[in-house]
Amino acid sequence: MPDSGIGASVTRKEDKRFLTGRGRYTDDLNRPGQAIAYFLRSPVAHAVIKSIDTSAAEAAPGVVAVFTGKDMETDGVGSLPCGWVVKDKHGEPHKAPPHFPLVRDKVRYVGDHVAMVIAETLAQAKDAAELIEVDYDEQPPVIDAAGAMQGALLHDEAPSNLCYDWELGDEAAVDDALSKAAHVVKLDIVNNRLIPNAIEPRAAIAEFSPAHDSYELFSTSQNPHLLKLILCAFVLGIPETKLRVIAPDVGGGFGSKIYCYAEETACLWASKRLNGRPIKWTAERSESFLADAHGRDHLSSITLGVDADNKFTALKVLTTANLGAYLSNFATCIPTYLYATLLAGQYITPVIYCNVKAVFTSTAPVDAYRGAGRPEATYVVERIVEVAARQLGVDPAELRRKNFIQPDQFPYQTPVALTYDVGDYEPALDQALKMIDYSGFPQRRAESEARGKLRGIGFSAYIEACGIAPSAVVGALGAGVGLWESAQVRMKATGSVMVMTGSHAHGQGHETTFSQVVSDYLGIPYEHVEIVHGDTGQVPMAMGTYGSRSLAVGGSAIIKACDKIIEKGRKIAAHMLEADVGDVEFKDGNYTVSGTDRSKSIGEVAFAAYVPHDYPEGVEPGLDETAFYDPLNFTYPAGVHIAEVEIDPDTGVTTIVDWVAVDDFGKVINPMIVEGQVHGGIAQGVGQALLENCAYDENGQLMTGSYMDYTMPRADNLPSFKVDMTESPCTHNPLGVKGCGEAGAIAAPAALMNAITDALGQEIDMPASTEKVWRVCQSRRMAAE
C-alpha cells in the first residue's frame, strides 16, 4: 500500500486550518468600508404587491440605501435563468416564467425577496426593514403539489401551474406488458421535501471597482465559474472579463450552493449602484430554511409487472414533481433526466415508462439536493421491489438477485436511455448479507419480539449515474452548458506543482485526493502538490462540483493535463539526455533512456523548461498545461445497503441497530475519504427517511423553519456504519473511478423504509415519524385484540 499515492488513506491537507480555526469562510472575510445587506422577505405565500413605501426605512439611522424590484428593473437586471430546457411530451419547451432577484409585482412564497436594505450594520438594516410598508393583496396560496394544477394561477406564463408534462418510454408497450404480467404490484409513495442545511449558511461579499469597471464577488458557491457565467451572461450583462468570483472555504453544499441566488446577485448589482461600496450579506439560518433551494418533493404511483418466474416484465411510474414558486437553475432536469433515466435500477426490466408532471406551488424553489433525482428513482425502484417480494412471498435479497443485470451483459442498454458501461452486482449483495449476518436475522427478530419490540430488515440495491456528464448527450437533452471539466497543471521551476481545478471542494477533500493523484502520476512528492480551486481569477473556465463528478470528470481533466506535462517534458528530457524522444520513458518522476541508467527527474526537466539555456528547438519554454475533459459516458456507482431496525411499539421510536453498505465506486484513491462520504450520505438518507420533513401549513407558512421543528440527524440518532467496497473499474475514464459523494443519500432512504415497513408489516411514507409508526403499531394491536 503506498503511503501517499493512489489507494492510500492519507490524512487530509485541509484539516489543519479547519481544526485550528484558520479556515477562511465567506463570512470570516470583511472588506474596508463594507455595508451590510438585509432582505425584507415576503411574510405571505402569494400576493400581488399593491405598493411598497420605503421612505421611512431610507431615513432610518445608518441606512445607505433601500432597493426594490423596480430599481433593478430600471437598471435592466434580468431574470435568474433555468439552464436546462426540458421538452414536454408534445415537444414544447417547459414553461419558464421569470424569476427576478427582487420581486416586481407579486410574491410567490414566504421568504420571497421584497426589498433589500443596506446599512452600516446588520442591526440597523433590520431596524429599517421593519419600517418598510408593503401593501399585499393576498391571493390563495398553492401548497399541495397534488392539487397544484387546480390551484390559483402563480405565473401567467404557466397555465394550470404546469411547468411541463414529460414522459420517457413507450406507455403502450408498458401497459401491454403489465396486462400480461402474472403479478402486478402497485404502490403510491411520497418522496418528502427536504431542506439541505449545509451548516455554513450562504453568504456573499460583492465589490465593484469604479476605477477598473470590474467586480469581485466572494460567495459560498459550489461552482464559482457557473455562478459567474450566469451573472454575466443572463442577469447583469457584465463582460465575463469584468467579474471575478471567489468561493473560499465553503462549509458544505449538498447541491444547495450550486445555484445563482437572488442575494448575491442583488449585492453585486447594489455595489455598483453605490459606486463601489462593498456589500456583505450573510444568511441567518431562518433565511436558509425559507429560501435555500429545497430538495425532492415527489408524489409517485408505481406499477411493477412480474412474470410467473418472478422476473420483472414492466415498470410504470407516474410522478408529480413540485418545483416550488420559481425555477431554480437546474430545477427542470432533476425530476426528468436525472430521475426517470435511473428507473431500471440494477435490474433487467424490459420496458419502462415514466410520466412526470412538474408543477409550480407557492413554496421555496426546489432543485438538486445530494443525489438529485437519483434518490427519488432509487426510492421508487427499491420500494416497489421490496413490496413485490412481500406480495410474492419471496426473499427480497433473492428477488433482487434473480433480476440483476449479469456481468456478461455489460455494456447494458437500459430501456430508459442510459447505457451502463460496467457493473457486477451480486458480490456486493453477498458481502452485505454476510456483514449483516442475514441468516441470523430470524433469531434476532424473535429475540426482539420476546422483549416486546418489532424488528425489521430492509434492502436497497441502488444505482446512480454520476460523472455528469457527456456534453453531447446532455446538450441533446436540453442542457444549456457543456458539462466537461478543466484543469491546469503548472510545474514550477523548482519542482513543485500547482494544479488549478474547476472542481470546487466544500468538504470532499479534493486538496488531498487530487494531490495523491498528481503525486502518483508525476512522481512528485505529495507535499509538493498544491491544489487551487474556487477562484475564477486563477482557474480556467470550469463547470464545478455536483453529481459526484469531481474525480471522474475533474480528476480526469487533471490526468489529461498531467499527460501533456509528461509529453512536453519528454521532449525536454530527450534533449537533455541527448536521446531520441521515442527512447525516453517516464516512470516514477524520472525520464530514463530505455535500457540505460541515464535519467533526469521531472524536477530537473521543469527547471530546464524555465531556464532554457540549452533547450530543444521548436519547444516553448515553460511547463504549464491546460486540459479539458469531456466524459464519454456517465459513471454508474452501485451497491447494496442493508438496514436493520428495532421499533418500540409503545412509543413508535425506531432505533437503527445495524447498517451495512457495500459500494462499488470503481477505483478508490483515498479509502478514508470515500468511507467518510458514504457515512455522510447515509446520515442524510436516514434523515430523510426518519427525521427530516419540510412542511408548509395551508397558508403557505413554513412550519419547519428552524432547528426547533426541522429535525436534523444528530449523533444519537445514528449507529456506527459498517462499510465495505467492491470494485469494477469504470471503463471510460483514465482513473477507473465512478464517484462516491451521493451514494449514501441515494441508497439509504429505501433501505431504512424497507426495514421499518418490514417490521411494521404495513407500508408507510417518509418520514417514518414516531407518531406515524406508533399509529401503525396501535392499529395492529387493535386488530389483534
Add this chain to the structure above:
Amino acid sequence: MYNFDYHRPASLAEAASALQGSDEAKLLAGGQTLLATMKQRLASPSDLIDLSGIGELKGISVEGDTLVIGAMTTHAEVAKSDVVKGFCAALAKLAGGIGDPQVRHRGTIGGSIANADPAADYPAALLGLGATVVTNKREIPADSYFIGLFETALEDGEIVTQVRFPKPQRAGYAKFANPASRYAIVGVFVSQGPSGVRVAVTGAGPSAFRVSEMEQALAGNFSPDAIAGISVPSDSLNSDIHASADYRAHLVNVMARRAVESAS
C-alpha cells in the same frame, strides 16, 4: 436583537430596585430562552438585569428534609450534584436531560420556571415533587405557581430566589423528547412523598398538570400496572407537527408507567 441597557446587580435588593425602575425591564438568568427570543426580535426589553452576579441565588443545599436549589443554579450543576443525586436521583436525571450540554451549562432552574415553557422539564419536577417556589416576596406552592401557557403566579417585580423540594421516598422521570428541539413532547414526573403520590405531566398541555386518577391508583399500588388502563383525555392537550393530542395522551400513559418503573 434590539438594543437595551444592561445591568448586573450584586444583590437581590439592587436587582429588585432595577426591575422596578422600568416597565420594560426583564431579568436575565441563563438567557438560553430569553436571548434566543430577543435575537428573533420577538422580545424587546428596555433593560436586562443579569442575576449572575448575585451570590445568594446560587447553590444547592439540604435543610432537614428539604432540598434547596438557588434560582441561578445551572442545569449542569443540578445534574452532577451528589447532593441532588442522593436526595432525589430523578431530579438530577431530569436536569441532565434538558437541552444539550451547552444549554445546561448556562440555563438555570429559576430562568426555566419563570419562563414556564409548556414543554420545559422542570415544571414536571416542581409539580411532581410538590416543591415550593421562593421569591423575594413570598413562597408559592408549585400547585398554584404554574397557571397557563408561559404564565406563572409571579407578579411584576417578583424574583425567584430558590426552589425548595420535600424529600420523596421515591421518584422517577420519563421524557419523550421532541426529535428536533429536544424539549418534552411529554415528560412525566412521579413521586411518592410526604404529600402522597404525585404525577405531573409537562409538554402535553398548555401548562404542566397533575393526573389525579393516576395518583390515586398509585397510592394503592405503586407499580406501572396500576396505571396501565388510565388515560388522560386528549381534548385539552397540545397538537403540533410532531405529535397530535391523541399521541400525546397515549405517551402520557407510557411515560408515566416508565417513570414509575424507574422510580427509586
Add this chain to the structure above:
Amino acid sequence: MPSVTMKVNGKEVTAEVEPRTLLVEFLRQNLALTGTHVGCDTSQCGACVVLVDGNSVKSCTMLAMQADGDEVTTIEGLANGDLHPVQAAFKEHHGLQCGFCTPGMVMSAVDLLSKNAKPSESEIRHWLEGNFCRCTGYHNIVKAIQSAAERMSA
C-alpha cells in the same frame, strides 16, 4: 457604551460594546477570532461552541457582557503547540469534512473529555446532542473522540 473585560485564550481584552453584542460577535468581529462560527439562530447547531471558565457554551446565546471577568477559550487558543490531542484525533480519523462545524465540535469534545475521561460510544453520541454535523454522519467524529480519550488518558 459599557466596557467588558475578559481573558480570551489567555490574553486579557477590554472593549466597549453595545449591550446587545453576543459573545460570538465579540469574538469574531472585535477580536477577529473567526474560528468560532455561526450556523443557526436558535441555539442548536453548536458551530459557535467555546469554553467559558472551562465549560462549553453556545457563544451565540450569551452576551459579551455576561462573559465579563470570565476566561474564554476558542478553537484558536486550544492547542498548546501544534495540535491538541482532540484536534489531532479528528485529523487522524477524518472527523471533519467541510470544517464548518469542526471548531464547535472539537470544543464540545474537549469539554466532554475534561468531565468524562473514558466516555462510551453512547455517552459521546448523547453529549453531541448540541452539535450538528451535516457532512460526516458523526461516525468518524465519534471514533476521533474515542481515540482522543484513549490517547489523553494513556
